[in-house]
Amino acid sequence: MLRLPAFADCADTSTVSASVKVDRISDPSRASALASLLESVIGRPERWDVRGWIEQAQARGILLAAFRGREPVGFLGARRVAEIEIRESDETAFCYSLRPDYVYVVPDARRTGIAAALRDVLVDCCRKDLAILADMREAMSDAGLELEIEVLSFVESDEGEEFVERTRQKLEEVASEYFRSDTPTVRPAF
Secondary structure, rough: OOOOOOOOOOOOOEEEOOOEEEEEOOOOOHHHHHHHHHHHOOOOOOOHHHHHHHHHHHOOOOOEEEEEEEEEEEEEEEEEEEEEEOOOOOEEEEEEOOOOOOOOOOOOOOOOOOOHHHHHHHHHHHHHHHHHHHHHHHHHHHHEEEEEEEEEOOOOOOOHHHHHHHOOOOOOOHHHHHHHHHOOOOOOOO
């Protein structure tokens, strides 16, 4: 019998990269405070429900916030999903999926490394998961499960597509640390 583990804890963390501090926010009151701070910086654009995005991200999985000093300059909401897939060919696969749902950087902070700092912290949150999957690889194979890793996102811009591709590359790089010569391909899924 193969027991699948829960996701590794991605505890509240603070990471400082250059002039950017990235915090993981798991408390709903801190998420609400972040939304209020961002609204004070960017206003309340009709087109974007920043508060809704932040609340959904906090409730669904991982919410990361980037700050310059005390001012919020962006956030990222993502989920980690594990699924058993049964294919038409009767093959069975265990699919680990990293799903960045929301990435937002305030306009005057774009192209300054904010998204890269958020992505690096997100991928670091997946390190423990990848270590667990590497340890389970043989048991999965014995159970007839192929391991797949993907970065899945629905993007609306070239910048979004670039973010997903760089996230995929970074996750594949980290996976190679744990799987060594038998690293599964980390595929993009749009």
